[in-house]
Amino acid sequence: MIFIENLNFGYSDHKVLSIPKMEIKEDQQLLILGKSGSGKTTLLHILGGLLAPNEGKVVIGKTDIYKLSQSQRDKYRGQNIGLVFQKAHLVSALNVGGNLLLAQYLSGAAQDKGRVKEVLEELNLGHKVRSKVKALSQGEQQRVTIARALLNRPRVILADEPTASLDDDNAFKVIELLKRQAQNYGAALAIATHDQRVKDEFEVQLNLNM
Template sequence: MIQTKDLQFQYNSQQKFQFPDMHCEQGSHWLVLGESGCGKTTLLHLLGGLRKPTSGEIMVQNQDISKLSGEALDRFRGQNIGVIFQQSHLIKALTVEDNLLTAQYLAGAKQDKNKIKNILSKLNLETKLQAKPQNLSLGEQQRVAIARALINDPVLILADEPTSSLDDKNCREVVKLLLEQSQNFNATLLIVTHDGRLKELFNNQILLEATKVAG
């Protein structure tokens, strides 16, 4: 479950974003739409605990993550939230397996190679276990990033513009994959995008508008 109330974020003294209140039940799937500059990525970073709000509440599994700090926030995020960025941000010096082992380690979870093999198999990446990121296609890198987001059984999956650079066929395949995997883990899925092609695939939608107001 994710819930926000009176959420605001201020970049500087001249402007800030004000976001609508949200209530997303556990296991539900959401699309956050809006044009560039309306604060979609900022909202995702707030929900993922990557930025601290200027004011307001962000409840994830009945925990107000805006009140957590330092190691506690890092640990909570690692154990409960999976984030898929526009770029994969994989560690180039490590193999696919070691990237996922690192994600388990940073979350304080057991480093489980069998679990890694199982999730890579579900993503048709079982032959890429020892590959380095630079030797993967962009699509394979994206799927590894999805595996990393799911490896610790998150209750919340956040995806930032996962289809913006994809053609129609790959767009639908990536969204199908995210929906299937979130259902497998009963995780709440929230995708932020300006990609109008996704509208027909999600019943739950939030439209963000440019809500910058003077500070």
């Protein structure tokens, strides 16, 4: 669950976001829409504990994340929030399995090859565990980033323009995958996009243009 209240954020004196109240329940899926520069990425960064708001609170589960210290928040993020970005940001020197083990290590979780295998199999990538990431298609790379986001069974999944570099077929597959996996994990899902192709796939929408 994500709950935000009286949220205000600006970069120096340039006001970007003002959201009085918003709640996304465990099983809800939110599409954040808005033209370029409307604040979609900024909002996801705030929800992900990466950027403190100037005012307001962000509660994930029962935790008011900006009441935590920076290091507590980093730990909380690693354990509870799955992040998916437009670009895969995978380490090309490592294979697929190595990338996931590295992510586990960086989140402070114990390295668990069984879990890596399990999550790759959920995303039909079990056969790619030893593949170099450069040898994967863009759609496969995006699925690896989704696998990485799901590793720690997050309460919240945040995806920033996850379909922007994908063709229509892969864009819809990635959206379906994110929705299905969020349901499987009982996680709240928020996707930011300006991709009009995916607009009809979500009942709950927040339009930052207004």
